[in-house]
Amino acid sequence: MSRRKVAYFYDNEVGNHFYGANHPMKPHRMRMTHNLILNYGIYKKMQIFRPRKATDLELTNFHSDDYIKFLKLVTPDNMNDYAKEIAKFNVREDCPVFDGMYNFCQISSGGSIGCAVKINSGESDVAVNWAGGLHHAKKSEASGFCYTNDIVLAILELLKHHQRVLYIDIDIHHGDGVEEAFYTTDRVMTVSFHKFGDYFPGTGDVKDLGAGKGKNYSLNFPLKDGIDDESYQSIFKPIMQAVMDFYRPGAVVLQCGADSLTGDRLGCFNLTLRGHAQCVEFMKKFNVPLIVLGGGGYTIKNVARCWTYETSILVDSELTDELPYNDYLEYYGPEYRLHITPNNMENQNSKDYLEKLKINLLEILRNLNHAPSAPQTEIPPDAFNYSDDEEDEDPDIRVSEAERDKRISHPAELSDSEDEDGRKNESNGLEATPTQRRTSRNQVPITAYDKEKPIYDIKFQRRQQFDEDVEMKLKKKKKKKN
Ligand SMILES: [Zn+2]
Numbered sequence: 001m002s003r004r005k006v007a008y009f010y011d012n013e014v015g016n017h018f019y020g021a022n023h024p025m026k027p028h029r030m031r032m033t034h035n036l037i038l039n040y041g042i043y044k045k046m047q048i049f050r051p052r053k054a055t056d057l058e059l060t061n062f063h064s065d066d067y068i069k070f071l072k073l074v075t076p077d078n079m080n081d082y083a084k085e086i087a088k089f090n091v092r093e094d095c096p097v098f099d100g101m102y103n104f105c106q107i108s109s110g111g112s113i114g115c116a117v118k119i120n121s122g123e124s125d126v127a128v129n130w131a132g133g134l135h136h137a138k139k140s141e142a143s144g145f146c147y148t149n150d151i152v153l154a155i156l157e158l159l160k161h162h163q164r165v166l167y168i169d170i171d172i173h174h175g176d177g178v179e180e181a182f183y184t185t186d187r188v189m190t191v192s193f194h195k196f197g198d199y200f201p202g203t204g205d206v207k208d209l210g211a212g213k214g215k216n217y218s219l220n221f222p223l224k225d226g227i228d229d230e231s232y233q234s235i236f237k238p239i240m241q242a243v244m245d246f247y248r249p250g251a252v253v254l255q256c257g258a259d260s261l262t263g264d265r266l267g268c269f270n271l272t273l274r275g276h277a278q279c280v281e282f283m284k285k286f287n288v289p290l291i292v293l294g295g296g297g298y299t300i301k302n303v304a305r306c307w308t309y310e311t312s313i314l315v316d317s318e319l320t321d322e323l324p325y326n327d328y329l330e331y332y333g334p335e336y337r338l339h340i341t342p343n344n345m346e347n348q349n350s351k352d353y354l355e356k357l358k359i360n361l362l363e364i365l366r367n368l369n370h371a372p373s374a375p376q377t378e379i380p381p382d383a384f385n386y387s388d389d390e391e392d393e394d395p396d397i398r399v400s401e402a403e404r405d406k407r408i409s410h411p412a413e414l415s416d417s418e419d420e421d422g423r424k425n426e427s428n429g430l431e432a433t434p435t436q437r438r439t440s441r442n443q444v445p446i447t448a449y450d451k452e453k454p455i456y457d458i459k460f461q462r463r464q465q466f467d468e469d470v471e472m473k474l475k476k477k478k479k480k481k482n
Pocket of ligand 1: 259
């Protein structure tokens with residue numbers, strides 16, 4: 001039995017959201033993950049919470065007021081009235097307006113803020129939100145399927161109680177939104193391992209190290225196609241060990257984007273579940289309060305496999321390779337196994353290349369000011385504490401909408417300063433977050449490498465999706481009969 005207390009945030013509404021036909025981001029993957037977690041019985045070893053939805057005011061702890069207001073107002077029906085804002089905030093193409101978009105943001109961000117609250121209060125040692133990890137969202141801009149940056153919001157909450165927070169990103173894409181938010185502070189160290197070179201979002205060069213007080217507190221490990229488990233761990237472990245030794249964070253946030261797995265619809269790495277999860281296992285061993293978040297992942301059966309397996313590691317459970325019966329069993333055929341095998345793609349990351357970059361980054365860490373401390377001025381009040389009424393012992397029993405409405409806002413949410421940037425810096429205790437882009441980004445759309453390029457018209461795609469769903473249901477019925 002695990003001695004660590006693990007909090008797990010899940011809202012069963014999340015899987016109903018739909019970015020659009022043929023869009024690779026499918027919130028349904030969170031429902032598949034949750035269902036697998038239930039059917040493996042791992043949920044018994046965690047405290048399960050339904051996240052309180054993040055309020056507008058909570059979201060503006062990082063995002064600009066006008067951006068949040070826009071996200072709340074715009075719908076597929078009225079979007080023609082918002083052409084100017086749609087362009088300004090980049091809510092188009094990769095980041096389309098869809099039904100319930102704002103609700104989706106509130107659930108995703110609410111879950112991650114909830115994780116931070118649980119960690120801050122000491123009620124949990126580990127907190128998980130697979131609906132979070134949306135690392136590309138900027139202060140006033142949607143990017144790479146991300147609208148609100150739950151990670152930045154969670155880290156801001158952690159900074160109320162912790163001098164230093166470490167952020168690690170193992171998504172195949174660079175964690176640009178989080179890096180940018182904390183680029184000029186030494187209170188947050190960001191470390192991202194990602195594919196670099198003609199790839200979304202275009203940032204994350206090894207030379208990008210932070211600025212001002214934050215110089216050397218942003219680390220980037222640019223990678224090439226085809227990295228396998230062994231090569232990945234040959235850099236991840238020594239670098240993270242050194243970061244933990246030199247930086248000594250009070251809390252760690254680990255973004256577990258599953259698009260770095262082999263066979264991902266958008267990715268080009270060759271990691272198996274075991275290789276990916278070794279990062280989780282390694283960070284867990286430090287016994288530092290840990291938040292584990294989702295992120296990318298576009299071959300959804302593998303995303304569910306990966307996050308289920310990683311949840312089991314956090315609660316020290318062993319899973320059988322044979323998948324248990326679950327609502328989405330058909331997705332996992334023909335093997336119906338948990339683990340996946342790497343493919344025979346070439347690993348373009350030579351030993352030499354990895355070794356050189358590793359030494360370069362370790363050198364930077366060696367010269368760091370050991371565990372820097374910042375004078376903490378006034379600490380803003382905590383966000384809502386879930387333990388008052390949110391714990392669901394039975395994951396199927398949910399708090400009713402009416403009950404939820406009864407909840408009163410935290411007094412801190414009622415402050416109404418008009419000075420947006422000033423307020424932010426005061427409440428974060430951080431220097432100004434750079435609002436403009438640091439570098440001229442050579443941005444490639446995230447879908448540029450989608451092997452399943454949309455070639456049909458929307459109506460046809462919708463029908464196709466419908467047909468697939470029907471087919472899946474029929475298969476399921478057949479299976480049940482047999
Ligand atoms: Zn990604």
